[in-house]
Every structure is written in structure tokens, then in C-alpha cells.
Amino acid sequence: MTEPIVKMIDIKKHFGPVIALNGVSFDVKPGECHCLLGDNGAGKSTFIKTMSGVHKPTSGQIMFEGKEMSFNSPRDSMEAGIATVYQDLAMISLMSVTRNFWMGREPVKRVGPFKLIDFDMANSTTMAEMKKMGINLRSPDQAVGTLSGGERQTVAIARAVYFGAKVLILDEPTSALGVRQTANVLATVDRVRKSGIGVVFITHNVRHALAVGDRFTVLNRGKTLGTAVRGEITPEELQDMMAGGQEMAKLEGSLGGTV
Secondary structure: OOOOOEEEEEEEEEEOOEEEEEEEEEEEOOOOEEEEEOOOOOOHHHHHHHHOOOOOOOEEEEEEOOEEEOOOOHHHHHHHOEEEEOOOOOOOOOOEHHHHHOOOOOOEEEEOOEEEEOHHHHHHHHHHHHHHOOOOOOOOOOEHHHOOHHHHHHHHHHHHHHOOOOEEEEEOOOOOOOHHHHHHHHHHHHHHHHOOOEEEEEEOOHHHHHHHOOEEEEEEOOEEEEEEEOOOOOHHHHHHHHHOHHHHHHHHHHHOOOO
16 A cells, blocks of 8 residues: 655644634645545635645644655755745746746756856746647746746646655645636646646646546544545535535524425
8 A cells, every 4th residue: 555655643733822824734646636625714825835834833743755754844845855835836927938847956067167047057947848738838048927827836736846856735726717727727737737746736626626636635623524535425525514514404404395
């Protein structure tokens, strides 16, 4: 049986008197897409920030490749192999795809006593990596702002994969996209998973989760309500878990009908 790359065990996170996470357990294995679902306020953002080193858990364990880890910063988790693509993507629209792809990690070449950015290598690598993800750029000098939302997501994902991510965390990657762009991003997620990388797919959209997910964990008010495997749960059951099934049933009863 494949061991998880990352395993979060009984994670709790308090902000003063506020309990954001109250004993969450979650893991992701190589080559799988584990979807983390929940409505707004469920604790998804706090959880991924804890996994990626932004927050230190109040209690609980983070295991990475079988060893207990304590990430003091996002850089620690990145160096271990956990890459996070947030909704805002952290890209500069007026800069080229190449500059955004290599930002902070530019390849250099020595010319006499000087070190210069190796744009030939950077451009050819960017074009090749984007092509692997199914995106054919007009030019590596193309401004990121001219790309569609789905293509910008793919740049961020391709960048993370190229720089050695073992686990890729995607924060609501399809939330602001149209139908075609969403399909492109989901196809990219499938490519990444098939390359052996573990994907944590955070979403509140059940259909998008079911399109690519292997396992599904539902968060509600800082607690996990359970984990299901593909084929063992229906979209309706997953939606009901996200909405808090018992609360929905009570509401239906009090209204005397279906909500």
C-alpha cells in the first residue's frame, strides 16, 4: 500500500479564543488527487496555510515522507516539496510568461565577470513546460495579463511542477473560471496527478471535485466530517455532507418540505 507523502494528524489551530481547526486529519499519496471540500468558513484556508507553513498548528502532527516536520515558514514547506497555488496566483500581469515562470529563480549564465539571466534557456524551458500542460503559447514574451484565467492557473501549476513539487496544493483553482477554462484546469490537474505528484484540490464545487478526485474529505466548522473514495459516494451525498446533512434535515422538517 502506498504511503502518504503528507499526513496531517489531529491538527488543531486556535487564534486566541477562536478555534479555526478542531482536530483535522488528512493525507495525500503520490499520484492521487485528494479533494478537500467545504463551504465558506469551513476552515479550508486555515488548513492549507497550516500544511504550507504559513501557520504553525496549535497541536497535532505533520508527517512528510514518514518523518515529523515542523514548518516555520512557507519557504520550509517549499524546500521540502510542498507547492501552493493560491487563488490570486501571485503573478505580475504586465510581465512576460517567462519572467513569471522563473520569478526569484532565474537561470543565469556567466559572461566574463558578469552574471546575466539566461533568457534563451528560460524561454525555451517555459515554452516546453507549458506545452507539456497542453498550452501552446504564441511567445514566451507574451504578457501574463493576456492569458485567460485557466492559462494563468496552468502557468502557476507548471512552475510548481518544474521546480520539483511533490505535493501540489490548489486553492479554489476553478472558482472564477468559465466552463472551457475550468475544463482546461481540470485536465491539467489530471496530468499532474498522472506524473506521480500528490494533488490537494480545495474547492466548494462538488462537480469539479468529482471530475478529478480520487478521495474526498469534507470540512465543516473546523472538523472533518469524513473521507470517501471515488465510486463510493454520490454527488448528492457529498453535497449533503458539505451542507451539514443533519442541519439540512432539521431545516427541511421545520419548513415542512424540501429545501
